[in-house]
Amino acid sequence: MxxxxxxxxxxxxxxxxxxxxxxxxxxxxxxxxxLGILSGVLxxxxxxxxxxxxxxxxxxxxxxxxxxxxxxxxxxxxxxFQTRALAVPSCLMGALxxxxxxxxxxxxxxxxxxxxxxxxxxxxxxxxxVSYSALGLGSLMAAWVLVKRLxxxxxxxxxxxxxxHRLVLVGLPLLTCGLxxxxxxxxxxxxxxxxxxxxxxxxxxxxxxxxxxxxxxQRHQLKPVLALSVLVAGFAVLLGCWFGVNLLxxxxxxxxxxxxxx
Amino acid sequence: MIRLMIRSHPRRPVAPAxxxxxxxxxxxxxxxxxxxxxxxxxCAVAFAFGMxxxxxxxxxxxxxxxxFVWLMALAVPVSLVVGRVGRHNRIVHxxxxxxxAVTTTTAVGILALIGGVVPESWFQQRMGVESMWGSWPxxxxxxxxxxxxxxxxxxxxxxxxxxxxxxxxSHLGLAISIAGGxxxxxxLERHIMVLFPGQPMTIAYARDESEIKLPFExxxxxxxxxxxxxxxxxxxxxxxxxxxxxLVPYGGFLGQGTSHRIAExxxxxxxxxxxxxxxxxEGWKHAPWKTTGPAAKVKVTLPDGTGETGWIxxxxxxxxxxxxxxxxxxxLVMLDPKxxxxxxxxxxxxxxxxxxxxLKVNEPITVEGWTLYQLSYDDKAGKASAYSTLEVVRDHGLxxxxxxxxxxxxxxxxxxxxxxxxxxx
Numbered sequence: 001m002x003x004x005x006x007x008x009x010x011x012x013x014x015x016x017x018x019x020x021x022x023x024x025x026x027x028x029x030x031x032x033x034x035l036g037i038l039s040g041v042l043x044x045x046x047x048x049x050x051x052x053x054x055x056x057x058x059x060x061x062x063x064x065x066x067x068x069x070x071x072x073x074x075x076x077x078x079x080x081f082q083t084r085a086l087a088v089p090s091c092l093m094g095a096l097x098x099x100x101x102x103x104x105x106x107x108x109x110x111x112x113x114x115x116x117x118x119x120x121x122x123x124x125x126x127x128x129x130v131s132y133s134a135l136g137l138g139s140l141m142a143a144w145v146l147v148k149r150l151x152x153x154x155x156x157x158x159x160x161x162x163x164x165h166r167l168v169l170v171g172l173p174l175l176t177c178g179l180x181x182x183x184x185x186x187x188x189x190x191x192x193x194x195x196x197x198x199x200x201x202x203x204x205x206x207x208x209x210x211x212x213x214x215x216x217x218q219r220h221q222l223k224p225v226l227a228l229s230v231l232v233a234g235f236a237v238l239l240g241c242w243f244g245v246n247l248l249x250x251x252x253x254x255x256x257x258x259x260x261x262x
Numbered sequence: 263m264i265r266l267m268i269r270s271h272p273r274r275p276v277a278p279a280x281x282x283x284x285x286x287x288x289x290x291x292x293x294x295x296x297x298x299x300x301x302x303x304x305c306a307v308a309f310a311f312g313m314x315x316x317x318x319x320x321x322x323x324x325x326x327x328x329x330f331v332w333l334m335a336l337a338v339p340v341s342l343v344v345g346r347v348g349r350h351n352r353i354v355h356x357x358x359x360x361x362x363a364v365t366t367t368t369a370v371g372i373l374a375l376i377g378g379v380v381p382e383s384w385f386q387q388r389m390g391v392e393s394m395w396g397s398w399p400x401x402x403x404x405x406x407x408x409x410x411x412x413x414x415x416x417x418x419x420x421x422x423x424x425x426x427x428x429x430x431x432s433h434l435g436l437a438i439s440i441a442g443g444x445x446x447x448x449x450l451e452r453h454i455m456v457l458f459p460g461q462p463m464t465i466a467y468a469r470d471e472s473e474i475k476l477p478f479e480x481x482x483x484x485x486x487x488x489x490x491x492x493x494x495x496x497x498x499x500x501x502x503x504x505x506x507x508x509l510v511p512y513g514g515f516l517g518q519g520t521s522h523r524i525a526e527x528x529x530x531x532x533x534x535x536x537x538x539x540x541x542x543x544e545g546w547k548h549a550p551w552k553t554t555g556p557a558a559k560v561k562v563t564l565p566d567g568t569g570e571t572g573w574i575x576x577x578x579x580x581x582x583x584x585x586x587x588x589x590x591x592x593x594l595v596m597l598d599p600k601x602x603x604x605x606x607x608x609x610x611x612x613x614x615x616x617x618x619x620x621l622k623v624n625e626p627i628t629v630e631g632w633t634l635y636q637l638s639y640d641d642k643a644g645k646a647s648a649y650s651t652l653e654v655v656r657d658h659g660l661x662x663x664x665x666x667x668x669x670x671x672x673x674x675x676x677x678x679x680x681x682x683x684x685x686x687x
Contacts, residue, residue: 051513080682109513111490111600114623169681173674176432180667180674189624191452191635191655193663194443196395201378208371212364219360249381 001050004043005064005102011036012071012095019087026084033071033091040068040094053112056125059243060106065126067097069133077134077166085163089140120185128178132238134171135210138164139235142228161224164231165217172210179203198250202241209234296356301365308406309369312399319398321391326448330401334444337408338437345416358413366407373400404440411437428676435669442662449659454637455652457482457606466654476654477630478612485606487645489599491515492556492576496524499591509595516558516596526565529594533559539581546573546584552646553580556599562588579646606636606650621652632656 015032022028044064047055055061074090077083142164149156182203183193194200213234217227245251292300325331341358348354356362377394391397415434418426453466453474462481466474496510512524518534538546538557546557555578563569570588574596577583585595605622610629619627621636628634633655640647657663 107511107513109493109511110515111493111602114601114603117603118624166681170678173678173681176674176677177671180671183667187660188626189635191626191633191637191653192450192657193660193667196377196393198378201374205371205374205378208367208374212367212371215360215364215367219364245378248379250379252381 001043001046002102004039004046005098008036008039008043008068009095009098009102011039012091012098016088016091016095019084019091026087029084029087029091033075033087036091036094037068037071037075040064040071040098044068047108051108051110053110054122054125056122056129057112057116058106058109059246060101060104062125062129062242063097063101065129066133066136067094067101069129070094070097070137073130073133073137073167073170077163077170081163081166083163086137086141086167089144090137093137093140115189118185118189120181120188124178124181124185127174127181131171131174131178132242134167135175135238136235138167138171139231139238141167142231143235146225146228146232156225156228158222158224161217161228164228168210168213168231172207172214175207175210179207198245198248199241201250202237202245206234206238206241209237296352296361298361298365300356301362304362305365305369305403305406308402309399312397312402315398315402316389316391321396325396328401328448330398330405331444331447333405334401334408335441337405338412338441341409341412342416342419345413346419347416349417354413355417358410358417362410363407363414366403366410369403370400370407373397373403408437408440411440428673428680431669431673432677433673435666435671435673437666438669439663439666442659442664442666444659445662446657446659449657451654451656453654455480455634455654457608457650457652458648459484462611476632478610478632480634480652481609481611482650483607483609483618485604485639485645485647485650487604487639487647488602489645490602491517492558492599493597494522494524494529494560494574495595495597496527497585497593497595511597516556516560524594527569527588527594528563530561530563531558532561532571537578538575540575540584546575551580552644554578555581556596557581557584558596560586560594562586562594564588579643601644604636604639606652608634 011032015029015036018032019026019029044055047061047064055064071090071094074086078086078090142161145156145160145164149160182200186195186200187193209230213227213230216230217224220226344354345358349358373394377400380394382393385391385393385397389397394400411433415430415437418429420426451468451474453468455463455466455476457463457480459482462479464476464479466476468474493514494512494516496512498508498510499506500508510525512522512529514520514522516522516531516534518531520531522529522531533545535546535548535557537548537550537554539549539554540557541547545559555576557573557575559571559573561569561571570586572586573584574586574594575581575584576596576598583595585593587593603622605620608619608621610617610619610627612630617629621627621634623636626633626635635653635655636650637653638651640649
């Protein structure tokens with residue numbers, strides 16, 4: 001199983017190198033990227049079967065979905081809009097997350113707490129991870145555009161923001177659905193759809209950050225620097241929601257525990 | 263400014279510019295093009311107003327009398343109409359526009375960030391408010407956001423073009439959800455019910471511990487609990503850890519005849535008991551009671567070929583925990599089995615009718631407008647818990663919230679379709 005993950009990692013790194021060095025033979029990069037995606041999907045399938053539950057519970061498990069999701073999104077959006085602009089960043093981001101997981105392997109625990117045994121579990125987390133993949137890739141592209149133009153002392157052009165914007169147009173509706181699926185699930189499991197639990201609060205902040213981006217972009221299409229900067233900041237909030245919230249003192253107050261006697 | 267002057271003095275000759283009284287800065291600020299700066303000022307004033315309410319009135323008002331909670335619900339129809347009727351007015355246009363949307367969302371986001379980082383206990387001890395979410399500044403800013411949101415929907419409520427419909431679904435959906443949430447904040451009833459086997463109950467307890475009489479009776483017949491098979495871990499003595507040892511967990515399940523590799527050590531389970539009691543030299547004997555825990559006889563083989571054989575047990579109410587010492591500073595322990603499912607077998611009696619139900623996490627039951635949730639149990643006693651805790655909830659705002667959420671999901675799907683279809687600008 002680890003071999004498949006290593007194959008995915010290697011394919012994405014090699015794919016990035018191929019895209020950068022073999023521009024006239026981009027099909028080599030395409031093949032390697034697809035090989036990485038197939039290995040990653042197969043790895044997730046085997047992991048699911050071996051655990052006997054959806055591998056969507058721990059941060060490490062969601063990182064695997066992200067590692068596979070980013071190249072998939074990069075591939076689909078690239079195919080839809082006939083561009084290879086996303087190929088290298090999506091391969092590198094997938095490789096980075098795969099490497100983090102391989103370098104810090106988690107204990108693969110087969111247990112699944114009762115609250116997670118819900119029909120909402122899989123759609124909620126998968127929709128979220130696809131959304132995070134698109135939004136993360138969008139923010140990475142935005143950061144790349146800003147840095148590139150800054151180093152070249154050039155003005156950011158409106159067309160620079162097109163690809164990041166397309167990714168947000170995919171990611172934000174999915175983020176909305178993920179948020180609402182979570183609310184429906186919370187109602188079934190804990191009795192209320194929204195309790196301003198620390199995780200919920202950070203999910204709202206992430207959503208608000210990307211909504212702000214969308215409105216700023218709508219208002220200032222000819223001045224894309226501001227919107228792209230908001231997009232980069234949005235990813236910082238997203239990472240805070242995904243990983244950072246567990247480190248905060250407020251995480252101790254989470255209502256997502258269900259063995260209390262009140 | 264010039265237009266206003268002409269209106270005020272239509273027949274007078276225009277005075278030379280140097281003789282005119284210079285417009286005050288504040289007038290120019292509000293009479294020019296309204297945008298982000300003005301929105302920031304309005305948000306700052308709203309925040310200051312909220313703080314003034316916090317300092318003066320405080321939180322003596324119950325939610326049912328809080329005008330800003332009601333305003334959240336009322337903002338939907340009022341702002342819709344005002345946004346529509348006054349859409350050509352510069353003030354209304356600005357109040358319902360993007361600069362105000364961005365600024366109010368940012369302001370609410372900043373307060374949410376504080377609420378998401380600072381523990382609630384700080385608000386309770388230092389600010390005299392239960393949390394950020396019920397504080398005056400937060401409520402006032404959310405109201406402002408609602409005015410902007412609903413007014414913007416009013417502006418685009420007609421004509422019914424595809425783009426306006428998509429816009430309304432996401433924006434009106436959000437507004438309806440927030441309004442439903444406000445109704446819920448006023449009318450929500452969320453209480454705790456503690457059930458003991460064989461004792462019919464009609465009383466639930468509110469957060470302030472007052473008793474609430476329910477229109478039905480609930481009796482716990484039995485509390486049941488299932489566990490995942492137990493897991494093992496290697497415990498290495500290490501004073502640098504808080505508990506004095508470093509635990510290397512293993513995700514696999516222990517069972518009769520299973521073999522595992524934990525770190526570099528091989529662990530083979532020779533005998534396994536679901537529930538067992540310690541029987542001295544005879545090891546652990548099968549005893550499937552609620553107060554016993556699992557035990558296993560294991561053989562541990564170290565990488566150098568040496569090893570140990572013996573019993574490990576997780577421990578339970580009536581049985582001790584037992585570990586297998588492998589070498590100096592190294593032992594194999596059995597971890598407490600993790601809950602797989604817990605459920606209450608209950609009988610609900612109402613108006614002479616009797617309904618038997620099984621209440622589980624994620625599978626609530628609705629009776630007479632009240633929804634019952636399996637909340638918790640005595641986690642120290644585990645499956646021997648003497649009681650089961652239920653949550654009983656009634657929320658009149660829920661249908662409104664669900665309507666809003668359904669519109670938002672539809673709006674999100676259409677936005678996604680537009681995004682993938684490349685129609686978005």
